[in-house]
Amino acid sequence: MADTFGEQHRIVYYEGDVTGHASLTSLINMMILASEDQSAHIGVGEDVVTSYGVGWVVTQYHIDIPRMPRVGELMTIKTRGTSYNKYFALREFWLVDEAGNECAHATSIWVTMSYATRKIVPIPADILAPYHSELVRQIPRLPRPEKLTADESIEQKDYRVRYNDIDHNGHVNNAHYFDWMTDVLPAEFLKAHEPVTVNIRFENEVQYGHVITSRVGTPVNADHHLKTVHDIQLGDQTSAIADIEWRLTAN
Amino acid sequence: MADTFGEQHRIVYYEGDVTGHASLTSLINMMILASEDQSAHIGVGEDVVTSYGVGWVVTQYHIDIPRMPRVGELMTIKTRGTSYNKYFALREFWLVDEAGNECAHATSIWVTMSYATRKIVPIPADILAPYHSELVRQIPRLPRPEKLTADESIEQKDYRVRYNDIDHNGHVNNAHYFDWMTDVLPAEFLKAHEPVTVNIRFENEVQYGHVITSRVGTPVNADHHLKTVHDIQLGDQTSAIADIEWRLTAN
Numbered sequence: 001m002a003d004t005f006g007e008q009h010r011i012v013y014y015e016g017d018v019t020g021h022a023s024l025t026s027l028i029n030m031m032i033l034a035s036e037d038q039s040a041h042i043g044v045g046e047d048v049v050t051s052y053g054v055g056w057v058v059t060q061y062h063i064d065i066p067r068m069p070r071v072g073e074l075m076t077i078k079t080r081g082t083s084y085n086k087y088f089a090l091r092e093f094w095l096v097d098e099a100g101n102e103c104a105h106a107t108s109i110w111v112t113m114s115y116a117t118r119k120i121v122p123i124p125a126d127i128l129a130p131y132h133s134e135l136v137r138q139i140p141r142l143p144r145p146e147k148l149t150a151d152e153s154i155e156q157k158d159y160r161v162r163y164n165d166i167d168h169n170g171h172v173n174n175a176h177y178f179d180w181m182t183d184v185l186p187a188e189f190l191k192a193h194e195p196v197t198v199n200i201r202f203e204n205e206v207q208y209g210h211v212i213t214s215r216v217g218t219p220v221n222a223d224h225h226l227k228t229v230h231d232i233q234l235g236d237q238t239s240a241i242a243d244i245e246w247r248l249t250a251n
Numbered sequence: 252m253a254d255t256f257g258e259q260h261r262i263v264y265y266e267g268d269v270t271g272h273a274s275l276t277s278l279i280n281m282m283i284l285a286s287e288d289q290s291a292h293i294g295v296g297e298d299v300v301t302s303y304g305v306g307w308v309v310t311q312y313h314i315d316i317p318r319m320p321r322v323g324e325l326m327t328i329k330t331r332g333t334s335y336n337k338y339f340a341l342r343e344f345w346l347v348d349e350a351g352n353e354c355a356h357a358t359s360i361w362v363t364m365s366y367a368t369r370k371i372v373p374i375p376a377d378i379l380a381p382y383h384s385e386l387v388r389q390i391p392r393l394p395r396p397e398k399l400t401a402d403e404s405i406e407q408k409d410y411r412v413r414y415n416d417i418d419h420n421g422h423v424n425n426a427h428y429f430d431w432m433t434d435v436l437p438a439e440f441l442k443a444h445e446p447v448t449v450n451i452r453f454e455n456e457v458q459y460g461h462v463i464t465s466r467v468g469t470p471v472n473a474d475h476h477l478k479t480v481h482d483i484q485l486g487d488q489t490s491a492i493a494d495i496e497w498r499l500t501a502n
Contacts, residue, residue: 012280012284013283013284013287013418013419014280014283014284014418014424014426016418016419017414017415017417017419018414018417018418018419018421019419020419023415025415029263029265032264032265033263033264033265036264071419157411160408162430162434163268163269163433163434163436163438163441164268164274164276164430164433164434166268166269166438167264167265167267167269168264168267168268168269168270168271168322170269173265175265179413179415182414182415183413183414183415185414187414187417187459187460190414208438209438
């Protein structure tokens with residue numbers, strides 16, 4: 001059984017939005033922080049991974065959010081490298097509140113990319129072993145996000161990738177995709193709704209200075225919830241696709 | 252003597268930039284967090300202030316940064332409401348590293364704005380008393396930032412105020428001005444330089460959906476440092492002016 005790592009995090013005002021709840025971007029940031037802290041803790045931090053000529057890249061998230069936490073709450077963030085095969089690793093995250101209730105659960109798929117070739121390579125065994133992940137034949141498939149179709153009414157806004165969107169590896173912090181995907185929705189919608197379920201798949205990297213287009217279709221009904229379908233386009237290339245189910249914002 | 256409040260904060264990866272140092276935006280966020288925590292701690296948190304029909308607004312910062320902290324460092328953030336008179340309050344902040352060295356010191360000027368009239372009003376005595384600030388005749392003047400002149404070569408970029416730029420009061424989080432002001436500079440400049448001294452003055456509020464223009468003049472030599480002069484324009488109205496001195500980025 002894979003080792004679970006946990007740490008506490010107080011959600012602070014600049015991780016929240018106008019409703020006083022954590023933003024989706026902050027949720028992802030906290031989760032990735034916990035995974036970085038686990039990796040460093042067991043001796044396979046970024047410097048070690050880099051020494052193998054590779055970097056971890058997340059390709060997909062499936063996130064369930066039973067209750068969006070509020071600013072001021074102390075959360076416990078737990079994570080484990082659940083399972084892996086030759087090319088893929090599955091990592092889970094949980095956000096648990098002080099009463100022990102699960103506020104969010106995320107499943108993510110990771111690959112290792114060669115710095116030399118920019119291609120996906122088999123995961124080096126040495127950087128995986130310390131997680132005690134389970135070797136599996138097939139990694140469970142996460143739900144594939146829906147795609148926007150040409151006959152939909154689409155809203156879109158352009159975003160220039162900023163200096164502060166870039167992390168210390170020179171890559172765009174994936175969490176910023178959630179800013180671009182939510183910001184394209186009207187403020188009145190965002191104030192009244194919060195995400196219940198998110199599926200996102202990253203397809204092509206964007207870089208500093210790129211101007212991307214964040215597109216969203218008209219919200220539709222799905223399973224008692226409103227659902228929005230999103231993509232991020234760079235010219236005629238798709239950088240990411242996502243769908244988000246929403247419920248009315250809780251107090 | 253005004254009471255000093257302190258708290259610890261670990262600088263995490265999403266508060267840092269590509270050089271592995273805290274961003275200017277994060278520095279301001281951490282400071283404001285400490286001031287909010289002090290206010291709540293002594294019973295004059297935002298809900299209490301709001302009940303007087305006013306909100307605190309910062310009009311000016313002067314920031315000295317002897318050493319820009321790195322991601323992973325545990326900082327102690329100290330703050331006190333140093334002095335005040337009828338209309339103005341002066342608040343100081345310090346960021347201190349684990350060895351006890353001062354990494355940053357900021358002085359800020361605050362006013363209270365009436366929610367009803369959107370005008371500056373005398374600071375209600377009850378919301379000031381718990382800080383034990385010193386009543387002074389004249390608040391020290393902070394250095395006024397330089398202004399861009401028409402004969403300079405100016406670079407500029409436009410930024411739309413996003414949903415996530417808005418705080419739980421519906422106002423733009425002031426820290427985002429630093430994102431707009433730094434992002435307009437070339438990435439190569441930002442990688443090679445870090446701020447030593449920052450003067451910023453907020454003149455007119457910007458709101459969700461506004462498209463502002465961040466402008467910067469060509470870096471000039473000043474006191475052994477490069478200096479840049481900035482403003483944020485909304486149409487023909489100036490929202491903020493600032494100047495920043497820079498040194499070569501330390502390791």
